[in-house]
Amino acid sequence: MRQTAQTPEREPFVAHWSAKPDTELEWHTISDSQNYRRQRSSLRSKALSFACFLSLALLAHRFWPYLTSAVFSADSRLSVDEDSMCPQVSAISPSNYASLIDSLDEEYGTKEFKLKAYESLGAAVRIPTVCYDDLGTPEEDPRWKIFYDFHSYIEKRFPKVHATLQRTEVATYALVYHWQGADASLKPLLLAAHIDVVPTNDATDDDWINPPFSGYYDGEWIWGRGSCDYKPGVIGSMTAIETLLERGFKPTRSIILAYGIDEERGGLTGAAAIGEYLVKTYGKDSISMIVDEGGGYSDMGGTIFAAPAVAEKGYLDVRMDVLTPGGHSSRPPKHTGIGILAGVVTELEANPHVPELARDRTYYQSLQCRAKYDAAFPPDMRKLVLESQSSDEKLRELAKRLDDFDPAYSASAGTTQAIDIIYGGVKVNALPEAVYAIANHRIADHSSVSELQDRFTNIVAPVAAKYNMSLDAFGKTVGLEVPTWGLVKLSDAFASALEPAPVTPTTGSGPYELLSGTVLSTLKTNLRTDNPPDDAVVTPGL
Incomplete structure (x- = not known):
């Protein structure tokens, strides 16, 4: 439902919001004099891992009450920057929950709370919920059982959450929680995270300063797999709800928590089952807003840049199999299967993906924000960004300069490729008959799975022909049809291909502006430093 908050100086702000029918949304903005009123809750720790955790916790306790009521200060509004480049909103906070927010801020600032929070995350890290690419079904593969230990841990650590919220186990180990709101006509808010982490290399475990599953807090950092990706999302949301329940808070809008178990391999088991469960339970288009992993914030010249991810790249793991006749290595062919595979890999790395700079893409919009608000942004680059908004020539010039200016440009604005796995040979004097490599790709938001497959095929086809090999490219025969020396086969390694996600609107979008205002409120009143920025x-992130 569309709700309008009137402002005397500007055109009405239209919020695309699932509010209670016939209720006008009014916004409470935080004035400059209020921005740093609650500095007593500043967190002095610079621990990166806990920074990820507490960001979500602080955001959550501001965000949820805001979503649960449509009653705000009568004179409040959500201001919109008239400048077309990187428009900003004002920091916002629900005035009718001011005392609750003050109470939470005070507790979050205590040493006792911080130490308990550090240990909540540290203990979660100590449970090695590793996600392997070759995991079988939860019913068959015993490696899943460690997730039950995590279930037991959070049940004990957050008793009020588990006594109040309804918990459903999906696909055996994934978790969905429902916190019933008072008004069933309001679409619920969904907060998502994942429990699983990537494995470590046993051969390099001793190279860690602290063990990879120690969860050790050294006074500044929390060490271990999952300390930032993404157990803070689970522990942060649980902590926020636990403290709200301790104060007797009851939401008006229902809250859903969804925790996946194999995000690190594409969510084949967890996210897929959670999605089916949510549609079956709540129906299609039944969620008001989804807040998931993505983005972060950084300090650039005294300005905090928060970058919630509004776009997500696509995904494809390409497996390259090379099948050749076997035999004894005393009579080898000119090129073994390993040599041919090396030729394929070499050709792929000699033809990297070229990034594309487009005005309607997330990277360019983020660059506009840096050019406008980063005091350290070079003046000549700032001028070029401004001119590129209307000049195609300047846009091309900007793209050329970005390769040197921003090391992350190619990875952010283009498709990435990394050859991460290679296998071949079983004995030193036996010719390898079957070898393979796997290339991981993150597909740019302007591309697609099919476009990547076509490009991959076009690069590999000449190499296959050079070595007199047939080519099966994603189920289609390409090139040579006469009898050949062997076969090169390209396929989706784990059947996990994903198209780039639809981009979340950032202009004229009520939910995005609500989130932006809440993020600004959280950053300006709950900082981890004694020196506020x-x-x-808030800038669009990828």
Whole structure:
């Protein structure tokens, strides 16, 4: 339902929001004099891992009450920057929950709370919920059983959550929680995270300063797999709800928590089953807003840049199999299967993907924000960004300069490729008959799975022909049809291909502006430093 908050100086702000029917949304903005009123809750720790955790916790306790009521200060509004480049909103906070927020801020600032929070995350890290690419079904593969230990841990650590919220186990180990709101007509808010982590290499475990599953807090950092990706999302949301329940808080809008178990391999088991469960339980288009992993924030010249991810790349793991006749290595062919595979890999790495700079893409919009608000942004680059908004020539010039200016440009604005796995040979004097490599790709938001497959095929086909090999490219025969020396086969390694996600609207979008205002409120009143920044900006992230 569309709700309008009137402002005397500007055109009405239209919020695309699932509010209670016939209820006008009014916004409470935080004035400059209020921005740092609650600095007593500043967190002095610079621990990166806990920073990820507490960001979500603080965001959650501000965000949820805001979503649960449509009653705000009568004179409040959500201001919109008239400048077309990187428009910003004002920091917002629900005035009718001011005392609750003050109470939470005070508790979050205590040493006792911080130490308990550090240990909540540290203990979660100590449970090695590793996700392997070759995991079988939860019913068959015993490696899943460690997730039950995690279930037991959070049940004991957050008793009020588990006594109040309804918990459903999906696909055996994934978890969905429902916190019933008072008004069933409001679409619920969904907060998502994942429990699983990537494995470590046993051969390099001793190279860690602290063991990879120690969860050790050294006074500044929390060490271990999952300390930032993404057990803070689970522990942060659980902590926020636990403290709200301790104060007797009851939401008006229902809250859903969804925790996946194999995000690190594409969510084949967990996210897929959770999605089916949510549609079956709540229906299609039944969620008001989804907040999931993605983005972060950084300090650039005294300005905090918060970058919630509004776009997500696609995904494809390409497996390259090379099948050749076997035999004894005393009479080898000119090129073994390993040599041919090496030729394929070499050709792929000699033809990297070229990034594409487009005005309607997330990277360009993020660059606009840096050019406008980062005091350290070079003046000549700032001028070029401004000119590129209307000049195609300047846009091309900007793209050329970005290769040197921003090391992350190619990875952010283009498709990435990394040859991460290679296998071949079983004995030193036996010719390898079957070898393979796997290339991981993150597909740019302007591309697609099919476009990547076509490009991959076009690069590999000449190599296959050079070595007199047939080519099966994603189920289609390409090139040579006469009898050949062997076969090169390209396939989706784990059947986990994903198209780039639809981009979340950032202009004229009520939910995005609500989230932006809440992020700004959280950053400006709950900082982890005694020296508050000069300003804070929300920029689209990828």
